[in-house]
Amino acid sequence: MSGHAKKLSDLGMMIPNQLGIHRVLQSLPPSYKNFVMNYNMQNMNKDLPELFSMLKSAEVEIKKENQVLMVNKTTSFKKQGKPNKGNFKKGGKKVAPHPEKPKVGPKPETVCYYCQGKGHWKRNCSKYLADLKSGHVKKKGTAE
Incomplete structure (x- = not known):
């Protein structure tokens, strides 16, 4: 940067001091x-x-700062001092995990209101769905 300023001054083109400083600071x-x-x-x-x-x-100080950061850089980082996450109360006692919810669906003895078959609901009834698709039944379940 200073070489360019010197060449311009040798050619008779003077650069104002503030402009040169501003240009140098912007190029950092x-x-x-x-x-x-x-x-x-x-x-x-x-x-x-x-x-x-x-x-x-300033460059010497910046290089010192970068060297300190590079010394602390590791490839495998593990957190230390914190216990594994789990379900704990404030007192440190472990809380039992939530029980799994039972499978939702019709029981084998469930009777369909549409076809009177067992083991399924009306919304899953193949006969009801076929009639609904063909237009023999309205959405609310009333027959035509």
């Missing part, structure tokens, strides 16, 4: 966001060489 990667925020909040009026020296010292 996201890891420098704290540095940029501090620079803008404190209204620092530095020259480009001073800004570059500040960025070099």
